[in-house]
Amino acid sequence: MRRLLCAVGGAAAVAGCLAGLLSLGPADDSHPTAAAPQAGAVAGAANLAVTTARKRTERYPDDPAVWSGLARAEVEQARITLDAGRLDAADRALRRSLSLRREDNYAAVTGQGLVANARHEFADGRDFGLRATRMAPDRADGYAVLADAQIQLGDYPAARSAVQRLLDIAPAGAAYSRAAYDLETNGRPEDAAIALQRAVDSASTPDERAFAEARLGELAWSQGAVDRAERHFRLALDAVPGHPYGESGLARVYAVRGDTAKALGMYRELTGRAPLPQFLAEAVELGGEDGSRVRTERAALDAQVRLLRVSGGPVDPHLALYVADHGDPDVAVGLMRGEWKRARSVIVADALGWALHRAGHDSEALGYARKAAGTGWGNALFRYHRGVIEHAVGLPDGSCHLREALALNPHFSPYHVPLARRLLKTP
Numbered sequence: 241m242r243r244l245l246c247a248v249g250g251a252a253a254v255a256g257c258l259a260g261l262l263s264l265g266p267a268d269d270s271h272p273t274a275a276a277p278q279a280g281a282v283a284g285a286a287n288l289a290v291t292t293a294r295k296r297t298e299r300y301p302d303d304p305a306v307w308s309g310l311a312r313a314e315v316e317q318a319r320i321t322l323d324a325g326r327l328d329a330a331d332r333a334l335r336r337s338l339s340l341r342r343e344d345n346y347a348a349v350t351g352q353g354l355v356a357n358a359r360h361e362f363a364d365g366r367d368f369g370l371r372a373t374r375m376a377p378d379r380a381d382g383y384a385v386l387a388d389a390q391i392q393l394g395d396y397p398a399a400r401s402a403v404q405r406l407l408d409i410a411p412a413g414a415a416y417s418r419a420a421y422d423l424e425t426n427g428r429p430e431d432a433a434i435a436l437q438r439a440v441d442s443a444s445t446p447d448e449r450a451f452a453e454a455r456l457g458e459l460a461w462s463q464g465a466v467d468r469a470e471r472h473f474r475l476a477l478d479a480v481p482g483h484p485y486g487e488s489g490l491a492r493v494y495a496v497r498g499d500t501a502k503a504l505g506m507y508r509e510l511t512g513r514a515p516l517p518q519f520l521a522e523a524v525e526l527g528g529e530d531g532s533r534v535r536t537e538r539a540a541l542d543a544q545v546r547l548l549r550v551s552g553g554p555v556d557p558h559l560a561l562y563v564a565d566h567g568d569p570d571v572a573v574g575l576m577r578g579e580w581k582r583a584r585s586v587i588v589a590d591a592l593g594w595a596l597h598r599a600g601h602d603s604e605a606l607g608y609a610r611k612a613a614g615t616g617w618g619n620a621l622f623r624y625h626r627g628v629i630e631h632a633v634g635l636p637d638g639s640c641h642l643r644e645a646l647a648l649n650p651h652f653s654p655y656h657v658p659l660a661r662r663l664l665k666t667p
Contacts (some may be wrong), residue, residue, distance in 0.1 A: 289313040291659035297333075307337035308347035315354050327355050330619060346376050353385035357392070360554035360582045365389035367403070387418055394584030396422070413439040413448045424459060425586065427616035433459055453574065457489045464621065464649040466496055484514045491667040495526050496651045504533060515540050517559035518602060524566065525655040542567070548575065555579040557591035564591075565655065569598035586612045586622070594625045601633045620645040620652035624660055631663060639664060 250471035271436040294312040300306045310331035318326030330351065353368030369386025376382060383406040390399035400422060407415040416439035423432035436456045437481040443449035470493045476486030487510050495503035507523035520537045527534030541562050548555060555575045564572035572595035580592055593608030623645035631638030642660050645652060 252466060287317060290317050296653070297336075302340060304337040304341035304345055305347060307333045307340065308345070310353050311337065311348070312354070313352040315351070315358065318358065324359075327358055330355050333553070344375060346372060346379065346382070349375065350381040350385055353382070353389070357385065357388050360392075360579070362389045362392040362583055366393060373402075373405075378409060380406055380414075383409070384414055384418070390485060391421070392583045392585050392588075394586070394589075396425075412442045414453060416442065417452060420459075425615045425617045427618050429459055429463055446479045450476040450483040450486060453479060454483060454485035454489060457486070461489060461492065461651075462618070462649055466493055466651065469493060484510060484519065488519050488597065491520065491526075492651070495654060500526060507537070511537060513541065515544075515561065517541060517544065517556045521558050521562040524562065525653060528654070538566070545571065545575075552578065554582065557587050560591045560595055564595040564598040569595055569600075573599045573601070586615055586617060589614075590619075590622050592623055593629065596613065597625070597629045598630065602629055605620070605629050616650055616662075620649040623648065624652065624656055627660070628663065 290310070290313045293306070293313040296303075297310055311330040313650060314326045314330035314333060318324060318330070334348050334351050337351075338345055341348070349368055349372045351545060353372060356362070356365035356368055365385060366389035369382055369389055372379075372382025373386055383402045387402035387406060387449070390396075390402060401420065403415060416435045420432040420435035420439065423429070423435055433456060436452050436459065439452035440449055440456070443452060453472045453476035457469045457476060460466075460469035460472060461660045465496035469489060473486045473493065476483045477490070480486070480575045491503040491506040491510070493537065494500075494506065494665055503526055504523060507519060507526070511519050511523060520541045524534045524536040524541065527537070529539065541559065543568065545563055545567050548559070549571070555578060557576070557579070560572045560576045560579070563569070563575065571660045573592070576588065576592035576595050579588055589608045590612035593605045594613060596602075596605035606626075606629050609622075609629050612622050613626060623641045627638045627641030627643075627645060629638075630641060642664055646660055647658070650657065
């Protein structure tokens with residue numbers, strides 16, 4: 241295959257997965273999908289796959305490939321249901337597979353990488369990805385595992401190389417979606433849109449099509465193109481009714497157009513079945529000063545924070561940003577310092593920098609804000625965070641970055657946009 245650098249206008253490609261538990265699913269580039277009309281059918285299909293795989297292990301208990309197949313089915317079920325316990329089941333199946341075939345067990349090694357990435361153990365995910373690609377240089381799954389780990393570790397050139405190899409071997413939706421993330425992250429949204437459209441065109445399942453359309457919607461949204469974003473969010477919902485990222489995107493569209501009640505109603509229904517920090521935090525921001533309208537969402541986020549502080553598990557940056565803005569910033573700093581030990585992506589750098597700013601550590605915060613800007617991503621929230629931090633330390637670039645944020649996407653946050661405008665009017 242011609243290299244992506246030629247095919248999509250000259251930028252390199254790398255995988256992009258949203259932060260959060262189980263966001264790094266199998267190499268089909270789908271993100272967590274909660275149960276609802278057809279999305280429920282997807283979850284049912286995944287559950288059927290687990291049941292079928294378990295029956296195969298009963299019929300062929302000494303076949304290592306069968307046990308690896310069960311592990312992959314368990315990881316897929318974990319991705320859909322957000323049930324981390326499924327990862328433990330996948331671990332057990334992988335150990336069984338490896339006990340039957342210790343050497344040259346490619347499926348088990350890639351399975352170990354999937355589990356490690358889902359748990360935010362990205363250094364381990366990278367190691368498993370490297371083992372898999374050395375074991376079978378012409379098979380795709382190992383490069384997907386490796387790319388996902390490298391992007392989260394902040395090694396963008398290495399991730400880019402892995403995705404380029406993935407594109408060369410298997411130029412399909414999984415590779416194109418990862419390519420789109422790199423293009424966007426490196427400040428090339430137009431080329432990212434081309435890659436995502438290829439992901440749509442090559443989608444083999446409704447779930448893959450919905451994911452790619454939702455990502456196109458997010459890309460349009462990030463550029464302030466509300467009408468275009470709405471079109472793609474609706475196409476995602478046409479492919480998979482109830483698709484969570486399509487619904488959250490459409491809720492934001494309703495909010496921008498002034499129908500706050502409709503948007504909050506959509507969030508209430510969505511978070512009832514998919515209580516992800518991103519959706520809960522978006523609802524809280526939209527609820528504004530009237531906390532009574534989003535009391536349930538705040539309670540759910542606060543409960544997740546308490547659980548996370550006890551468990552010490554992976555941290556979703558959306559959750560840390562919520563804590564920084566609406567809770568105890570020192571707690572947000574502690575959470576993100578722990579996550580920084582696991583992941584060094586620009587998303588994690590941005591969240592840690594903002595938490596540090598909110599906790600009053602502006603000099604340290606500035607360093608992380610600059611790390612977040614290192615790839616040149618045209619991310620309005622990143623620009624806003626950096627602008628506020630620079631303003632706090634007295635740098636003249638602060639106002640410039642605040643204006644850039646509003647120019648990129650004047651609707652990037654119902655909570656922070658008014659603050660940005662107010663700060664720009666400050667003498």
